Amino acid sequence: MLEIKNLHVEIDGKKILNGLNLTVKAGEVAAIMGPNGSGKSTLSYVISGKEDYTVTEGEILLDGVNILEMEPHERAHAGLFLAFQYPLEIPGVATMTFLKAALNAQAKSRGEDELSPGEFMKKVREAAGKLGINPDMLKRPLNVGFSGGEKKRMEILQMALLGPKMAILDETDSGLDIDALRIVAEGVNAHRDPNHAFLVITHYQRLLDHIRPDTVHVMAKGQIVRTGGPEIALELEERGYAEYLGNAA
Ligand SMILES: Nc1ncnc2c1ncn2[C@@H]1O[C@H](COP(=O)(O)OP(=O)(O)OP(=O)(O)O)[C@@H](O)[C@H]1O
Numbered sequence: 001m002l003e004i005k006n007l008h009v010e011i012d013g014k015k016i017l018n019g020l021n022l023t024v025k026a027g028e029v030a031a032i033m034g035p036n037g038s039g040k041s042t043l044s045y046v047i048s049g050k051e052d053y054t055v056t057e058g059e060i061l062l063d064g065v066n067i068l069e070m071e072p073h074e075r076a077h078a079g080l081f082l083a084f085q086y087p088l089e090i091p092g093v094a095t096m097t098f099l100k101a102a103l104n105a106q107a108k109s110r111g112e113d114e115l116s117p118g119e120f121m122k123k124v125r126e127a128a129g130k131l132g133i134n135p136d137m138l139k140r141p142l143n144v145g146f147s148g149g150e151k152k153r154m155e156i157l158q159m160a161l162l163g164p165k166m167a168i169l170d171e172t173d174s175g176l177d178i179d180a181l182r183i184v185a186e187g188v189n190a191h192r193d194p195n196h197a198f199l200v201i202t203h204y205q206r207l208l209d210h211i212r213p214d215t216v217h218v219m220a221k222g223q224i225v226r227t228g229g230p231e232i233a234l235e236l237e238e239r240g241y242a243e244y245l246g247n248a249a
């Protein structure tokens with residue numbers, strides 16, 4: 001599904017990703033763990049198409065298509081979704097309006113009819129209810145004044161509504177209370193099937209107890225330096241990253 005080959009990325013002349021290779025297969029839940037500043041968020045931004053980053057080498061293929069040549073909205077329509085580590089506040093745009101615009105754009109790109117206002121409200125209310133999001137929150141400007149955990153739940157609401165083929169969750173577990181953590185994990189587990197894949201960036205083994213990943217990748221200094229199964233997460237919890245920081249190129 002997602003294939004990243006020899007990716008080199010810099011920002012303002014500073015190299016951040018140094019020949020990163022990563023494959024996530026359809027149906028797979030892959031986790032990335034790694035020290036602060038190793039380039040995890042940078043990787044997620046580059047995949048989703050945020051400006052500012054210069055790809056100097058390498059490619060990112062989604063189902064065999066090089067997405068580096070696509071605009072961010074085209075990537076979204078191709079089925080990519082990123083839940084931000086730091087969700088943006090959008091003053092002046094009601095959350096409901098934002099969600100509607102996102103769903104309508106998706107329907108349009110698929111050549112489908114837009115949902116009727118009634119269908120839309122029903123769909124959003126149901127999904128919000130499952131995530132413990134109060135309907136009153138949906139009337140407020142997107143993320144403005146939302147608590148840390150509320151912002152993260154909102155990211156998962158967007159994911160649940162859009163049903164992306166490939167979802168990247170960048171530290172969506174940070175700042176969540178225990179109930180919300182379970183809800184996020186259930187959201188991922190509910191969409192686990194051969195047509196969907198997830199890339200879950202996290203610092204904590206705790207999330208991976210609820211979302212049992214198929215693979216765990218360790219990232220250090222802009223590269224994937226180790227790939228294995230869930231046992232890696234347990235090992236990191238005990239030993240930390242020292243051995244990777246010493247050895248990585
Ligand atoms: N605009 C920028 N200018 C200069 N350096 C930057 C810029 N953006 C990111 N970096 C640097 O790139 C490196 C990787 O940052 P990134 O946010 O990808 O790390 P991360 O692995 O997500 O860390 P964390 O675990 O703390 O979220 C950091 O050293 C950061 O300071």
Ligand SMILES: [Mg+2]
Nearest residue numbers: 040041042085
């Ligand atoms: Mg980060």
